[in-house]
Amino acid sequence: MTTSNHSSVTEFILEGLTNLPQLQLPLFLLFLGxxxxxxxxxxGMIILIAISSQLHSPMYYFLSHLSFIDLCYSSIITPKTLVHFVSEKNFISFxxxxxxxxxxxxxxxxxxxLLTAMAYDHYVAICSPLLYNTFMSQKTCxxxxxxxxSLGLFGAIVHTTHxxxxxxxxxxxxSHYPSFFFIxxxxLSCSSTHINEILLFVIGGFNALAPTLAVLISYAFILSSILRIRSTEGRSKAFGTCSSHLMAVGIFFGSMTFMYFKPPSSNTMEQEKVSSVFYTTVIPMLNPLIYSLxxxxxxxxxxxAVGVYCILILNMHREPGIE
Structure with missing residues (x-):
């Protein structure tokens, strides 16, 4: 810790997930994997969508951005966590x-x-298929x-500034997993946090409730439209279109609800760490698996793509023998 006249902390010590030495290496390997x-x-999802003309539609446009966001915020968290597992002193500057x-x-x-935008895309595709290309034009997307x-940057600027x-x-x-320092x-602050708590309640609550309500309303209309489809094949196709997104939404908002909206009396540090790990490390890994599988x-x-790659590799190995 570095201080200035004993009034300002410029470094913090992160306790991390565990203090048991025998678990450091297994956890390092797990998080690295x-x-x-x-x-x-x-x-891979971003590249696949970019190179395939078959995937050049609004649905996959949003999916490529979802992969980009997951890649970014996982890269903000996990590398620092990996360093903590192999370092004796886990400092982080202010x-x-x-x-x-x-x-x-x-x-x-x-x-x-973004998950809300994807829910709207599914709503238009199922409830107004004839107007899909009009409503979901490239400009609209x-x-x-x-x-x-913009909403992400605004919320981050307000919270971080204060x-x-x-x-x-x-x-x-x-005493927390080194991914989410806010609470x-x-x-730890020795000054008034009243404004921060109000902002957390107002802006944080809005950023949690607005997308959740929008997704629920979208899927209420989607479900109503699907139930009006007479053919079993049509219903199955419509449900198949939404299933991957529903899983991603359920995992994301479910973990967020568990982490931030459970009763204070039920909070324990171990539960906080586990939910934080799932929210920041596991979800970015699951989303591409959900959509690809x-x-x-x-x-x-x-x-x-794999077939073309294998053919190219085989041709590269055959060329010297042919010559």
């Missing part, structure tokens, strides 16, 4: 802490609104993505 799968899955908080909030808030990122104005002159030990830092177009395109 999760991060590798996350990077390969999300980056500026680094604020930067990590800012970028994490930006992408986490943006993901909630670009505007929606601009709003998604957090940086607080004074930290007491304890400098953050733990509020408890449950989407026929993605699986078909992936098989074609």
């Amino acid at each position: 999760i991060y590798v799968v996350t990077v390969v899955g999300n980056l 500026l680094e802490c604020m930067a990590q908080l800012y970028f994490f909030l930006s992408f986490a808030i943006a993901e909630g609104y 670009s505007i929606m993505m601009g709003m998604v990122y 957090m940086s104005m607080l004074s930290f002159c007491g304890s400098h030990i953050v 733990p830092l509020l408890t 449950r989407n026929k177009n993605v699986k078909s395109t992936l098989r074609k």
Whole structure:
């Protein structure tokens, strides 16, 4: 810890997930494996959508941005966590802490609104299929993505700016998984956190409830339209279109609800750490797996891409012998 006249903390100590030495290496390998799968899955999804004309539609346009957001906020968190598993002293500077908080909030808030945009896309596709190309034009999709990122940046700027104005002159030990510092830092501040708590309640509540309500309303209309479809095949196809997104929405908003909206009396540090790990590390890995395993177009395109790659590799090995 570095102090200035005993009034300002410029470094924090992160306790991390566990203090047991025998668990450090297994956890390092586990998180490294999760991060590798996350990077390969999300980056692969972005490249696959970019190179395949079959996937150039609004649905996959949003999916590529979902993969980009997952890749970014996983990369903000996991590498630092991996370093903590192999370091004896886990320090983080105040500026680094604020930067990590800012970028994490930006992408986490943006993901909630992106899932809302994807729900609207499914609503238009199922409830107004004849007007789909009109409602979901390239310009409309670009505007929606601009709003998604703007809302994420706005929420992050407000929270991080007011957090940086607080004074930290007491304890400098953050007893939390090193991904989400917001609430733990509020408890360490020796200045008034009243404004921060109001902002957390108002802006945080809005960013949680608005997307959730929008998704629920969209799927209420979608379900109503699906139930009016007479053919079993038509219903099955409509449900198949929404199933991957429903799983992603359920995992994201479910974990967020568990983490931030459970009764205070039920909170324990171990539960907080586990839910934080799931929210920040596991979800970015699951999303590309959900969409790749449950989407026929993605699986078909992936098989074609792998086939072309294998043919190129075989041709490269045959060329020297032919010559």
